[in-house]
Amino acid sequence: MPQLNPAPWFAILFFSWLVFAIIVPPKVLAHIFPNEPTPQSTEKPQTESWSWPWQ
Structure with missing residues (x-):
């Protein structure tokens, strides 16, 4: 398997x-x-507590 020449890859x-x-x-x-x-x-x-109508 051939080796890649590193010169152009390093420049990129x-x-x-x-x-x-x-x-x-x-x-x-x-x-x-x-x-x-x-x-x-x-x-x-200032926040107020909820009065739940179903309780």
Whole structure:
């Protein structure tokens, strides 16, 4: 069974990781959210207990 020449496979691996490490992160980090998150209030809402009509 013939052995594969590792030279082209290493170059493909190296350049694909180069793309993932250099080109993709700035594109992902440049993403902006359409709506900025608003801070929630720290007050706990007043809840009432249910009165079950069948008990």
